[in-house]
Amino acid sequence: MKIMSDAKKIENPTIMSRKLLFLHKIPILKTRKFWDGLKEGKIYATRCRKCGQSYYPPQADCFKCLASDMEYFEIANEGEIVTFVASYLVPQGFENYQIPYIIAIVKTSNELKLMGFIEGIDYKNIKVGMKVKITTKIQPDGFPAIVFIP
Amino acid sequence: MSRKVAIIGVGNSKFGVRDDALLQEIAFEAVKEALEDAGITQKEIELSVVGSVGTRMYEALPAVPVNEYAGFSGVGLIRVEAACASGSAALFTAYNAIASGYVDIAIAIGAEKMCEIDTSTSTAVGGRGGNYLWEFHMFGTSFACYYAFYATAHMNKFGTTEEQLAMVAVKNHKYASMNPKAHLQREIKLEDVLKSRIICWPLKLYDCCPISDGAAAAILASEDKVKEFKIEDPVWIAGIGYASDTSNIVRRPDYVGLSATVKAANIAYKKAGIEPKDVEVAEVHDCFTIAEIMAYEDLGFCKKGEGGKLIEEGQTYIGGRMPVNVDGGLKAKGHPLGATGVSMVYELTRQLRNEGKNRQVPLKKYIALAHNIGGTGHYGYVTILRR
Numbered sequence: 001m002k003i004m005s006d007a008k009k010i011e012n013p014t015i016m017s018r019k020l021l022f023l024h025k026i027p028i029l030k031t032r033k034f035w036d037g038l039k040e041g042k043i044y045a046t047r048c049r050k051c052g053q054s055y056y057p058p059q060a061d062c063f064k065c066l067a068s069d070m071e072y073f074e075i076a077n078e079g080e081i082v083t084f085v086a087s088y089l090v091p092q093g094f095e096n097y098q099i100p101y102i103i104a105i106v107k108t109s110n111e112l113k114l115m116g117f118i119e120g121i122d123y124k125n126i127k128v129g130m131k132v133k134i135t136t137k138i139q140p141d142g143f144p145a146i147v148f149i150p
Numbered sequence: 151m152s153r154k155v156a157i158i159g160v161g162n163s164k165f166g167v168r169d170d171a172l173l174q175e176i177a178f179e180a181v182k183e184a185l186e187d188a189g190i191t192q193k194e195i196e197l198s199v200v201g202s203v204g205t206r207m208y209e210a211l212p213a214v215p216v217n218e219y220a221g222f223s224g225v226g227l228i229r230v231e232a233a234c235a236s237g238s239a240a241l242f243t244a245y246n247a248i249a250s251g252y253v254d255i256a257i258a259i260g261a262e263k264m265c266e267i268d269t270s271t272s273t274a275v276g277g278r279g280g281n282y283l284w285e286f287h288m289f290g291t292s293f294a295c296y297y298a299f300y301a302t303a304h305m306n307k308f309g310t311t312e313e314q315l316a317m318v319a320v321k322n323h324k325y326a327s328m329n330p331k332a333h334l335q336r337e338i339k340l341e342d343v344l345k346s347r348i349i350c351w352p353l354k355l356y357d358c359c360p361i362s363d364g365a366a367a368a369i370l371a372s373e374d375k376v377k378e379f380k381i382e383d384p385v386w387i388a389g390i391g392y393a394s395d396t397s398n399i400v401r402r403p404d405y406v407g408l409s410a411t412v413k414a415a416n417i418a419y420k421k422a423g424i425e426p427k428d429v430e431v432a433e434v435h436d437c438f439t440i441a442e443i444m445a446y447e448d449l450g451f452c453k454k455g456e457g458g459k460l461i462e463e464g465q466t467y468i469g470g471r472m473p474v475n476v477d478g479g480l481k482a483k484g485h486p487l488g489a490t491g492v493s494m495v496y497e498l499t500r501q502l503r504n505e506g507k508n509r510q511v512p513l514k515k516y517i518a519l520a521h522n523i524g525g526t527g528h529y530g531y532v533t534i535l536r537r
Contacts, residue, residue, distance in 0.1 A: 011169070012169045012170045014169060014266075017208045026283060056400065056401075057281075057283075057284035057398055057400070082303065082404075082405065083299045083300075083302045083303040083306070083405045084299075084302055085295050085298035085299055085302060085350050085351060085352075086348070086350065086351035087290070087291075087292060087294070087295050087298075087349075087350040087351075088347070088348050088349060088350065088351075089273050089290075089292045089294060089295075089349060089350060090270055090273070091270060091273040091274035091277050091286075091290050091292055092270045092271045092273070092274035093274055093290070094274075094290040095270075097290065100348070100351065101290065103289050103290075103291060103295060105299060105399070105400055105405070112400075113400040113401070114400055115284075115285060115288075115289055115291070115399075115400055116289070117289065123351055128302065128303065128306040143287070143288060144288065145288050145289070146288065
């Protein structure tokens with residue numbers, strides 16, 4: 001009865017709802033190069049061939065000129081920490097991740113910002129402005145991730 | 151030319167872990183109080199607008215049971231969602247229906263149950279409040295993480311301290327201890343906040359609002375109806391501002407303020423014909439302590455970067471330059487998502503009628519402001535009330 005013990009001071013009578021599980025099949029056809037790239041240590045953004053607008057996260061359609069003709073480009077593999085956090089929360093789906101997990105937003109030399117994990121360092125030793133190398137990995141649970149190495 | 155819209159009745163359920171009641175039973179508490187406050191019955195109401203995020207509830211379409219239980223079956227019904235600003239979106243929808251001349255009386259009901267599921271699931275649902283695929287999917291960014299990004303950047307750029315963040319919590323707990331409808335009705339000390347466990351560094355437990363159940367309701371009416379009902383000196387909606395920001399947080403220029411607040415506030419101030427200094431009491435979206443500090447700045451109550459100083463000087467207490475969240479705020483009154491925006495208007499309406507009792511703010515101009523954010527500035531609503 002995990003659910004019941006998690007809520008505070010349950011004293012009133014309750015009944016359990018029927019189980020409802022969602023697992024979504026997420027289409028990646030239009031951003032496939034990004035998802036494939038993560039497996040090869042590459043992070044791709046897109047740029048509109050018509051107007052030059054670049055997008056990270058990558059998107060297939062340009063909201064600036066309404067064209068749908070994008071080219072992929074690899075983002076710089078170095079950047080600077082803009083902000084970061086150390087999370088002790090365990091959201092459903094992240095039960096096997098070590099806490100605290102450190103998440104940062106990094107600005108690259110090509111002026112794009114991206115999110116990633118910082119691993120192997122205590123958050124107390126991280127500072128805004130710190131330079132990091134940008135890489136990717138496949139987590140033990142099979143999900144890809146972007147990782148920053150100070 | 152839009153018509154004037156008044157608030158003629160308000161209600162608010164008790165906020166908290168409400169395992170004693172269903173969503174519709176909690177909504178009923180708020181609706182009953184609002185109907186009695188307005189001195190009307192359901193028959194007078196032409197449109198029911200229910201603000202509810204709903205993603206944590208077993209009722210997937212919550213407006214339907216809420217509406218039936220409160221005795222509104224048959225009237226026009228809309229459910230609106232604007233994340234944590236769903237309550238303000240409901241008010242805005244009801245306001246527009248009246249201002250446009252389409253209806254004369256509408257009710258905005260904000261209702262949310264968040265405590266029926268476990269914390270891990272709630273955290274995962276809340277983390278989907280920005281962009282699931284490009285952020286939560288890979289990084290498990292909870293809601294606390296999003297505001298923690300802003301806290302780290304704000305502290306780094308302006309020297310805002312953990313103590314200043316803690317002072318927001320101390321203030322809001324003080325007022326919640328005086329509010330019988332608040333979730334956390336107890337005062338806390340600065341060191342309680344500083345010593346509380348880390349949730350998402352730099353935010354600690356007492357920097358975060360609790361997970362709450364609750365509901366609030368507001369009945370809105372046209373000027374014609376106000377005259378017909380012979381309501382003297384009601385509270386008027388003077389202006390509503392609205393804005394949004396990028397879904398992906400990485401697409402924003404910086405993390406020291408919410409542009410949705412700035413934009414929504416500018417619209418609201420212009421519509422109401424006032425300036426920030428005219429506001430005498432404010433409810434701001436303090437889901438995390440850093441959010442209240444940024445709200446001071448982004449609403450123009452102080453200069454950018456001086457929000458920490460404003461709370462340190464005690465200026466946002468009753469008796470200060472700009473009393474903020476004198477009902478306990480989201481931080482201590484609680485934040486049942488869809489209810490929050492309507493609950494802010496409940497408090498401010500009572501303040502403007504001088505019904506604030508031991509929490510009454512002294513007023514001269516009778517101008518109040520409600521600032522309600524959805525997500526991490528993904529939606530922004532600013533509502534200005536005047537009497």
